[in-house]
Amino acid sequence: MSDYDAIVVGAGIAGLGVASQLQQAGKRTLLLEMYSRPGGRMQSYDLPGGYRVDTGLHLIEMGDKGYCHQLGTRVGVEFEWASFSTTLDLYQDGEWRDMQSFIRLTEEEKALFIEVMKEVAAMEEGDFRAWDNRSFDQWLDVKGISGSLREVWENMSMIMTTIPDTREQSAGECLYIAREALRKGRAVLIAAYPRGGMGGIIAPLAEAFQKMGGRLELGRRVEMVVFEGRKAVGVKVAREGGNPIAREWRVPSTDLVTAPLVVLALPIWHLDKVLDFDQRHSPLPSWWLKRIEDIRGERTGLLGYIVATRRPLYERTVFMSALRSPRTGLPFQAFAPTAFDPGVAPPGRYLLVTDNVVEPEEVEDKFNRDRLLQAHWEDIKEMYRFEDGEVEFALPYFTAGCDGLARKPGLTGDFKPDVQAPGVEGLFFAGDTYLGRGLAIEGAARSAILCAERILG
Incomplete structure (x- = not known):
């Protein structure tokens, strides 16, 4: 037995x-x-x-x-x-902007956007299978998406895949994630934070x-x-x-x-x-x-910081993204856990979690990892406008294979x-x-x- x-x-x-x-x-x-x-x-x-x-x-x-x-x-x-995040804030020209102020669409672009959203929401599994072996870059080209609207899609697909290059992203997977969000929450990307992390x-x-x-x-x-x-x-x-x-x-x-x-x-x-x-x-x-x-x-990697401060560095319950951060030149992601759940820090203290999207070999080399972390630290000080003296602690971290x-x-x-x-x-x-x-x-x-x-x- x-x-x-x-x-x-x-x-x-x-x-x-x-x-x-x-x-x-x-x-x-x-x-x-x-x-x-x-x-x-x-x-x-x-x-x-x-x-x-x-x-x-x-x-x-x-x-x-x-x-x-x-x-x-x-x-x-x-x-x-x-709290839930149903939108993105994007970094451009030295400041964070909500998606509405980032995207400036003509009437023709608005019509295209609505048409594409309806099409994605109507997709079924067979449609995703047809795109599983093709890139998201190809899908954007087929749909004629360009300009600031394309950049928003590129930010969202980078978050969906943890891959910076749309030519390397599976269109089938990106479209599935977008379809689920559109059907269940009337948004393209929905994320939530569990109480207690x-x-x-x-x-x-x-x-x-x-x-x-x-x-x-x-x-x-x-x-x-x-x-x-x-x-x-x-x-x-x-x-x-x-x-x-x-x-x-x-x-x-x-x-x-x-x-x-x-x-x-x-x-x-x-x-x-x-x-x-x-x-x-x-x-x-x-x-x-x-x-x-x-x-x-075939893995993806991240490196970044968990930062505790004495004042909130960001108070909106959103995911934050940039296709390139100032010094590393790498895609950037962040969110503020205490904006979603204040209980993960003591009263009057705040958390921010940041990362750059990297290739696994970039973070597995400890010397290159150290260089990237130094540049990343200077980037987030600039992007969130804080000084070292305001920091309670900053925990560096990295992972290879973060998203399977x-x-x-x-x-x-x-x-x-x-x-x-x-x-x-x-x-x-x-x-x-x-x-x-x-x-x-x-x-x-x-x-x-x-x-x-x-x-x-």
Whole structure:
């Protein structure tokens, strides 16, 4: 008899979501997480003085109208949302402007804008599939969109994809995100901030899973998935202690934990840490291994600051964007968490989260990362008009793979890896690098729903 009915590896939103749905359906489920806290790329940290900060720049697409909220509802959790952002503020000529003052349209351009919005709102899945292998730049050209209206679309598509060049953005994914916002909220881009930050999503999910009887083990690193022939039968988990050799030279001792069902809620670029990619020995088909190897480098990156100040640097509940920031010359994004939820900072203190969109290799080189962070710091001081003496703290951060598999032509929709492994039994996947449309957290939540539905039938 197996130790569990299901083992889920990775306790981000996708792993928590799948594990909770399986446990709710009566499967004895073990959820393993290598870090000391759940959340993955949605971790929250409570700092001295009453601050709560998240790992990186996070708003959640669609709020209570999206798949993240639906995932919570499925397992009996109602997330509480703070304010919504239904528009953009854009940086131009040394100042922030709302979209209405940024766009100056002729009557002909207004008519085109309305016509295009109606067309996008009427799109169905087949329309997105037709554009999944084509760029957003091509779509803008086909629609004849130019001038300031094109720049607004370029800002929004950069936010939707975390890719600065419209020639590298999947039109299918951008149009899907816009369609969802238009249908559900009569806007092109809708984002919300959960009350209490990302912890307001992760903590209730983790609590619900454990209340159902699920077992969550933190600080547990999975070394490999174990197969018998072409069937997954469990995982080997690193055993702490008992080996005095330094970690970088150590071959870890492991414990076998068995289950007839294994779900890897890991990004595809981490799969080779737990699956054998040697085609001579792997139970997985060679074409699938080759596909994962071909696309696992397709990631996007961010670097920026979480800044706490003694006065608000921005008070509007909006997402902020610029196609180029003054010194780095890179696309820029920001929002002020305390404008959405004042409770994430102590009274009289304020938070601003900023980033530049970068290629992963730009932030993985620590020397280049340091240069970019210095330039970024000078940029945000200029853009928000503050001095070093007004800052309580400034936490630099970076990430490579912030939004899952890059939303490029040929990498979205049905081009993404499926949630079920081919050619073997009992192995599934969940997260924003697998099947499931939507921006970042929203895509991960949808993938968790699709994965559980595939398993449970």
